[in-house]
Amino acid sequence: MSTETLILDGKAVSDDLKVKLAVKVEQLKAKGVTPCLATILVGDDPASATYVRMKGNACQRLGIESRKIELKASTTTEELIAAIRQLNEDSAVHGILLQHPVPHHIDERAAFDAIAIEKDVDGVTTLGFSQNAFGFADYPSCTPAAIIAIMDYYKLPIEGKHAVVIGRSPILGKPVSMMLLNRNATVTICHSKTNNLGDIVAQGDIVVAAVGKPKFIQGEWIKPGAVVLDAGYNKGNVGDVDYEACAERASAITPVPAGVGPVTIATLLKHTVEAAERTLKS
Template sequence: MAEKTLILNGTTVADGIKANLAARVAALKEKGIVPCLATILVGDDPSSATYVRMKGSACSRLGMESRRIHLGAETTTEELIAVIDGLNGDDGVHGILLQHPVPHQIDERAAFEAIAIGKDVDGVTMLGFAQNAFGMAEYPSCTPAAILAILDYYRLPMEGKHAVVVGRSPILGKPVSLMLLNRNATVTVCHSKTEGLAELVRQGDIVVAAVGKPAFIQGEWVKEGAVVLDAGYNEGNIGDVDYEACLAKASAITPVPAGVGPVTIATLLKHTVAAAERRVFQP
């Protein structure tokens, strides 16, 4: 590892976020409000079940409520939306998270759109996406927000930098591109149909890997001194970048695990607490 390489420790960033939240949760409890995140898991995907447990455990450690709803793999779109509608109308629930992915028979976009904007703490609705595009989202998508939180924590500049985002999903690649653009970066978005991918990545001062393929971003694709943020998590604790190879080239890099992931969860908790505060102070 080059001496200059800064390891962007997401656990440290997340701990700072949660330390700030502890006092806010205590203040809400004094008013009789316990911030509550409802998580919906459809089916029996083991990775999704693990993610839901991690989010629930993080809530518990902060004194928040975690309401877990587990629906069968045969659940229909209509049945799922009915559950979401019930949570929308429950004043004791402040945030709703539908764990991605859902079984193939479900219209995931329709289910996301059923989440009330005031409880869309994961930033998955089209309205939330549009607000994010204009820099006005109260609850931007959590992983993109986590990436910017890491850059801010380590005081890594975005303005004027060329950011290359590999991936264009509506809850990661696209929103992080917009958030970087709003911070005055020049942004190139790459995807499965991009030609000359390696050369484009090599132009990036900031490289965001959000493609969902293990060790996909190669070391020779990364220019000397680039900042590499790995938003991927694949089986075996492997991210979307070839970590050792990119480590040798980057000026700063997130590890996997203990990189973007912990900050994503902390951001979700932050949004849920903010939604609870809004119910108290802006009823």
């Protein structure tokens, strides 16, 4: 690894954000409002259960109420939507998170879109995606927002840069592309059908890996001096980039773990607190 490569420490970014959030939580509680995040887990996927538990623990450490709704794997789309609508109508709940993925027989998009926009703190609704694309979403998708937050924390320029995003999911690749575009980057979106992927990645001043394949992005693809943001998390605690090889050429890179992940969770908490603040203004 080059001695000049900047390691983008997600824990430092997350801790800085949480210090500010703790103050806001206390201010809200003094006014009689406890921020509340409701998490919905459908089925018994162990990885999903772990993610929900981590988010719940993070809430508790900040004094945010964590309300867990656990539904059987046999839950229907209609039953899930009914549970979401109950939370929409509960004024004590400020944010709703439906843990992805849900069992295959459920219409996940219909379930996501049942979440009220003012409680869509994870940025998963079609309306929230549209608002993000236009640049005025209150709560953009958390991992894309975390990527931008890391770049801002380390004062890494976005405007005028060529950003290459590998991945096009509706809650990561596409929204982060829109956020980079709205910050005046030139954005190329790559995916599984992209030809000559390595050649395209090599053009990127900013490379965002969101493909869901361990060590997929190769070191020789990285333009010398590029900023590499790895949003992947795979078995064995490895990301989507070949970290050691990419770090040799990058000017800055996120590790996995302790890179984008901690900031994603902190962003979810931030959105929940902001949603609680908005209830005082309505």
